[in-house]
Amino acid sequence: MPKLTITPRLEVSRRATLTVTLLAYVASPLVVLAVLAAAGKSPLVALDALYRGTIGTVPGFAESLVQATPLMLLAVGLVIAFKAKVWNIGAEGQQIFGSILVTWLVLSLKSPLPGFLFIPAALILSFIGGGLFAAVPALMRSRLGINEVITTIMMNYLAIDALNWLVRGPFQDKSIPGSYPESPIFPEQYSLPVIFRQSTVTVGIIISIVSCIAVYYFMFKTPLGYSIRAVGLNPSAARTSGILVDRVVNLAMILSGGLCGLGGGVYILGVGHELVPGQATGIGYTAVVVSLLGNVHPLGVIFASIFFGGLISGMSSVERALQIPETLALLSQGIIIVLILVIQVFAKYEIRRK
Helix, strand or coil, X not given: CCCEEEEECCCCCHHHHHHHHHHHHHHHHHHHHHHHHHCCCCHHHHHHHHHHCCCCCHHHHHHHHHHHHHHHHHHHHHHHHHHXXXXXXXXXXXXXXXXXXXXXXXXXXXXXXXXXXXXXXXXXXXXXXXXXHHHHHHHHHHHHCCCHHHHHHXXXXXXXXXXXXXXXXXXXXXXXXXXXXXXXXXXXXXXXXXXCCCCCCECHHHHXXXXXXXXXXXXXXXXXXXXXHHHHHCHHHXXXXXXXXXXXXXXXXXXXXXXXXXHHHHHHHHHHCCCCCCCCCCHHHHHHHHHHHCCCCHHHHHHHHHHHHHHHHHHHHHHHHHCCCHHHHHHHHHHHHHHHHHHHHHHHEEEEEC
């Protein structure tokens, strides 16, 4: 009986990479329509709703940018770690920890600060918080040899449990008796400025795009970025050439976590305006897929984030237009994620029959 073997391709051309990426972009909406047609819904109505919820209307496109904003920061943070062949699966916990520190800063101030002072301080704090949260699994890998996939996933649950405790305890809004487990709503001056009228698109999208460009310059134009990429390509050769591999890996992980924490800060100041249970649930895992769809490249992440943000916004529009349950919309998104991963596998690996 013939056996199948999967081997990495020795070289993946830019043309092949571009082809499979475009295939993923084109196939994704078709998958959504196929799932809805199988559920007995009209594909034409779904297509119209998907179009209106993404680029067909100004509110739809604005919501796509809102959804893309934190995704972009988390995904570009993961790019740094993935380039060093460090598998940071902890973006979820890192963005939560960034949000927690922003909330702590809000509640710690006895009198409100002007927004132009508070917002930069809060965003810097969220970056530091995400970096420190990522430093724990980084050090456990370099000092103890513990696999970072396991530790970063465990840290996600630690952040979620800490969040749930804080919003039911020290951070809970005590001004309303019997209130829900949530923090007080932030003062209005602490919100990120809106850049489009009658929308919730904030300067967060500019911060995200600038961060992607900055990461591109850092990774491809600086000696430290070169060291990170060298460690990812061949750790032994990098070590032989004098690169301190463990130190570079730790730094890559900390920078990755910092950007994920910044994503949490941008989210809570731009969209959330309070800390609640389930803070941006699932965004960290979605960011892994976005980074892959962007070919693990800082600039590719910009387009992949906007595409996936549009997909999330469009599926909400489809859900309302067709009166479908949320589970069906989530199923469509899940199938798209699997499709993207499968396409990536076929692009980078060869399947041969022995």
